[in-house]
Amino acid sequence: MKTMIDYKNLAAKGVQKLNPYIPGKPISELEREMGISNIIKLASNENPLGSSPLAIQAMKEVIGEVELYPDGNGFALKKALAAKHNVEMDCITLGNGSNDVLVLLTEAFLAPELNAVYSQYSFAVYPIAIQAVGAVHKQIPAMSWETDSPLGHDLDAMQAAVDDKTRLVFVANPNNPTGNHLSEKELKSFIANIPEDVIVVVDEAYLEYSSVEEQVDASSWLKEFPNLVVTRTFSKAYGLAGLRVGYALSNPDIANVLNRIRQPFNVNALALVAAENAIGDIEFLERSLLENSMGLRILENTCHDLDLRYVPSKGNFLLVDFEKEAAPIYTELLKRGIITRPVANYGLNDCLRITIGTQEQMNRLNNAMQEVCG
Numbered sequence: 005m006k007t008m009i010d011y012k013n014l015a016a017k018g019v020q021k022l023n024p025y026i027p028g029k030p031i032s033e034l035e036r037e038m039g040i041s042n043i044i045k046l047a048s049n050e051n052p053l054g055s056s057p058l059a060i061q062a063m064k065e066v067i068g069e070v071e072l073y074p075d076g077n078g079f080a081l082k083k084a085l086a087a088k089h090n091v092e093m094d095c096i097t098l099g100n101g102s103n104d105v106l107v108l109l110t111e112a113f114l115a116p117e118l119n120a121v122y123s124q125y126s127f128a129v130y131p132i133a134i135q136a137v138g139a140v141h142k143q144i145p146a147m148s149w150e151t152d153s154p155l156g157h158d159l160d161a162m163q164a165a166v167d168d169k170t171r172l173v174f175v176a177n178p179n180n181p182t183g184n185h186l187s188e189k190e191l192k193s194f195i196a197n198i199p200e201d202v203i204v205v206v207d208e209a210y211l212e213y214s215s216v217e218e219q220v221d222a223s224s225w226l227k228e229f230p231n232l233v234v235t236r237t238f239s240k241a242y243g244l245a246g247l248r249v250g251y252a253l254s255n256p257d258i259a260n261v262l263n264r265i266r267q268p269f270n271v272n273a274l275a276l277v278a279a280e281n282a283i284g285d286i287e288f289l290e291r292s293l294l295e296n297s298m299g300l301r302i303l304e305n306t307c308h309d310l311d312l313r314y315v316p317s318k319g320n321f322l323l324v325d326f327e328k329e330a331a332p333i334y335t336e337l338l339k340r341g342i343i344t345r346p347v348a349n350y351g352l353n354d355c356l357r358i359t360i361g362t363q364e365q366m367n368r369l370n371n372a373m374q375e376v377c378g
């Protein structure tokens with residue numbers, strides 16, 4: 005349909021400047037394009053073991069009731085989360101994925117004259133959500149490859165960037181797409197140095213992939229820091245990415261603000277029961293973490309063999325630096341039925357982010373990488 009109107013020009017100024025989020029290529033698209041089967045997707049940090057059997061069973065039990073709206077307050081899931089995190093239920097905001105709660109935070113606390121601070125090479129949704137509401141996104145250059153925290157957050161520079169117009173600071177721990185993480189000491193002293201009228205969002209989408217002893221769980225500091233918001237997701241270690249369910253933990257006043265603008269039924273009925281039951285499926289969680297650590301080791305060995313540097317990862321993915329344009333390598337891996345994630349949109353043209361699959365998948369990736377890069 006032809007039109008003389010430039011609809012992009014009608015959009016809000018912040019929206020006009022957005023670079024849309026680029027998702028990983030779906031398997032079906034590659035099958036169509038390349039006419040090949042037996043494809044493995046190592047592009048979107050999904051769980052290669054599937055989902056918790058307890059979650060699937062619980063969904064089967066409610067599938068016949070989807071003519072009804074879900075529980076808009078998510079009572080049962082919040083109750084389970086409150087017990088897990090040892091917080092009151094009014095500290096919890098449920099989201100259609102943790103992406104939803106990140107957007108709620110920007111909608112609730114930002115406006116065109118205000119700003120939010122985040123690190124270069126951090127989750128691509130932060131600048132999108134900040135700019136969508138017309139606010140200023142202050143991207144702070146990351147640490148260099150040569151430091152102890154290659155491509156990690158420069159916390160001193162982030163703290164220095166906070167001014168009287170800053171309302172939000174985003175910290176991903178572990179970070180995506182780099183995989184690096186901050187120690188308890190670093191993160192806690194950073195939060196302590198941020199003024200109380202600036203909300204610090206600690207995004208813990210990948211926290212479960214660290215062993216319990218190593219986890220830097222900022223949610224245990226909620227009482228100490230009223231300006232702290234911690235976000236979590238069921239998309240990664242719990243294997244429920246397709247259902248879209250995540251949450252924020254915060255002081256009740258912040259949760260109250262977020263719940264004012266939340267869509268009344270933002271988490272669907274199947275997602276609510278699946279998440280509630282996945283929390284208790286420790287067996288599935290432990291199996292997922294074990295498979296991840298074995299698969300990660302295989303990919304690290306491949307990198308050592310091929311003399312490729314990478315960012316040590318605490319997530320279910322590894323950022324590999326090919327030290328030359330990575331796009332041709334991505335294409336060669338695609339031809340071998342392996343979808344990885346280009347990160348040129350982050351300015352990392354020489355890198356690919358590779359999700360950790362099963363050990364079998366990582367052995368297949370090893371063979372493909374040996375052919376392509378060896």
Ligand SMILES: Cc1ncc(COP(=O)(O)O)c(C=O)c1O
Nearest residue numbers: 101102103127180209237239250
């Ligand atoms: C750091 C980080 N935060 C948040 C999310 C959002 O995940 P979801 O909306 O599936 O909960 C992702 C997804 O990849 C992520 O990498």
